Amino acid sequence: MSYEQDPQNVTNPEHDEHHVVSPLQYTLVFVTLLTMTAITVAAAYVNLGLLNPVIALAIACFKACIVVLFFMHIKYSSRLIKMTVFSGFFMFFVLVMMTLTDYMSRAWGRY
């Protein structure tokens, strides 16, 4: 049988023991997400100048992080999956930064 090659999961330790997230944990994440939504709506009505978009995006990033970590189980995933997910978001970040650098520096020195 195939699993006799590594029955104790020793030579391939990336096959972690499977972790099931408890309903209590899900509930805490759910309550946090709703609270952050309320905060972000409330914050939008306060005039904070330049900070308004920054705060809104920071809260959105925080919400996305806890969805990825807990609802999508990344906190309990193997390193392979963690690296894959991180590289995807990082690649997107790099592409946005490079595009913005290009557009924002095009008109430099012309005004």
Place this chain on the structure above:
Amino acid sequence: MDNQAINETLGAGALADGHAEHVSLPQMRHHFETEEQQREAASLGMWLFLLTEIMFFGGLFMAYLLYRNWYHDAFVAASNTLSIPLGAFNTGVLISSGFMMALAVWAAEMRKKGLLVVFLVLTTILGLVFMGVKYVEYKEKFELRHVPGESFDISRFVNPTPEARDQQHLPVDTARKTELFFSLYFVMTGMHALHMIIGIGLLVWLIARAQKGDFSAGYVAPIENFALYWHFVDIIWIFLFPLLYLINIHPGR
């Protein structure tokens, strides 16, 4: 592991008969070493698909970011015609839907068939509520003639009504750029809604299979991978809501 023990016994018996390939549980196919390895292979594949989705929506976010900088005043005025209460309500609905989906994964892991079906049905209902609110929002845009195209109407931005939130009068050439905001608004929320419709279709299929007991005997991968997709669609909305609805009340300039 129970299933491995069963596999071993069955496998050994089948091997003696020369029919080893006939014994295979859906969660433990022959070409995997362990159930965990099969699970991980499935989630890796799902995540690779989701990475392509990040790039797909990412391009739209990038376009929004850039055009909002270029046509700032038009984007602010157009954005302020969206209903924040409806948007906030829909955010809550979508988060609740994601919560129900997370609980569905737990129910499948615990092999509770009844609970799994209940949570999947609740996920679907909340998804449909989201689509219903989206319908109300789109309908208003059609009535105001704020849908890009032939009949697009800028009069509200050039001569705002007294009850409009943003009472700033825009010059005509600036007001024309509001069409660009609504193009991006409809493409971004529309692609998000398309993902929701596909997801609801898949949910109906999963509910039927869950009802047959397909996912309450240790085979969780389809539920788990669908949950990844559903949460991903959640994340897109988590960014769409502040960018389209919120950040333009006080645009920071």
